Amino acid sequence: MKKIAISFITLISLTAVAAAGSIRVYNSDSKSHKIELKCSGSSKTVEIDASKTTTYTFHSTSKECDIVGGTIKFPTTKLTDGGSWKIKDGVATKE
Secondary structure (H helix, E strand, C coil): CHHHHHHHHHHHHHHHHHCCCEEEEEECCCCCEEEEEEECCEEEEEEECCCEEEEEECCCCCCEEEEEEECCECCCCEEECCCEEEEECCEEEEC
16 A cells, blocks of 8 residues: 555656746857746746756746746747747847
8 A cells, every 4th residue: 555655646746747848048148037937827037047058947837838027038928848949139039
């Protein structure tokens, strides 16, 4: 019975982690930026490092988040899981 309970808890934990959304960002600017997001009712601020390519995770069970602010201009109002973006002069373009 104990093994079944542990297996069930592990399965639920992995499901929650697998549902988290992430984006890949290449920041060609020499300064860092911020993206303010609203994911499933929770607020999240993502810090984009200067001159770096990084994958950022929303830390949400949502595969999509609303962009509610920040220092980058996006051509969309939502970020979706698996998206890839390039930032130049404070403007994001989808790759």
